[in-house]
Amino acid sequence: MALLSEALSDHHDLNPFDSDRAELNQWLKQEARKAHHAGTARVTVWTDEVTGVVVGYYAIAPTNVAPDGLSRKARAGLSGPIPGYLIVKLALRQQLMGTGLGGQLLLDALETVAAAANVAGGRLVVVDAIDERAHGFYAHYGFTPIAGGMGSGVPERHPATGDGPEQRRGA
Numbered sequence: 001m002a003l004l005s006e007a008l009s010d011h012h013d014l015n016p017f018d019s020d021r022a023e024l025n026q027w028l029k030q031e032a033r034k035a036h037h038a039g040t041a042r043v044t045v046w047t048d049e050v051t052g053v054v055v056g057y058y059a060i061a062p063t064n065v066a067p068d069g070l071s072r073k074a075r076a077g078l079s080g081p082i083p084g085y086l087i088v089k090l091a092l093r094q095q096l097m098g099t100g101l102g103g104q105l106l107l108d109a110l111e112t113v114a115a116a117a118n119v120a121g122g123r124l125v126v127v128d129a130i131d132e133r134a135h136g137f138y139a140h141y142g143f144t145p146i147a148g149g150m151g152s153g154v155p156e157r158h159p160a161t162g163d164g165p166e167q168r169r170g171a
């Protein structure tokens with residue numbers, strides 16, 4: 001299956017999307033466009049290049065992380081809130097889970113974060129693990145618990161492995 005990674009746009013049909021978490025399906029269908037247009041988060045969707053069906057998505061927003069409980073390296077000598085990015089949501093279509101695409105989806109999100117940090121700064125990536133399974137998934141990629149979620153350093157280099165989708169950036 002050839003996949004495209006694209007910014008959420010009006011032509012994407014979100015209704016068929018089905019991960020195994022109802023709240024993440026609902027957020028995509030009811031909140032994602034509002035958040036994207038309001039600028040409170042930016043949403044990227046993965047689509048099947050042939051059918052146009054949305055098979056995954058993630059949403060990213062800027063955030064500030066309280067320094068309490070962060071490592072000295074993460075605090076970087078700062079005493080106030082540390083700027084970074086929150087992966088607000090991330091989900092893959094249920095039928096594709098367990099095939100490695102979820103990992104690629106996270107790497108795509110981290111690539112987006114790295115690009116944003118390159119032009120706007122930011123030291124941390126924070127995720128809100130929805131359950132124990134998500135916690136395990138993020139821990140597998142090096143995220144560690146911090147107050148209120150899990151965090152990791154913003155990647156400094158392009159993290160993609162080459163197995164992911166073609167990128168289409170834009171509005």
Ligand SMILES: CC(C)(COP(=O)(O)OP(=O)(O)OC[C@H]1O[C@@H](n2cnc3c(N)ncnc32)[C@H](O)[C@@H]1OP(=O)(O)O)[C@@H](O)C(=O)NCCC(=O)NCCS
Binds near residue numbers: 089
């Ligand atoms: C989270 C999600 C995107 C992961 O996708 P996935 O297809 O299940 O995971 P993958 O098959 O891509 O796994 C990638 C790697 O992570 C590992 N992994 C996946 N889930 C894991 C877990 N719970 N614990 C530890 N490792 C895990 C896999 O073993 C694999 O490792 P490898 O690359 O060394 O072989 C997907 O399960 C999903 O959409 N879940 C519902 C929504 C959700 O929970 N989102 C996250 C919180 S908002």
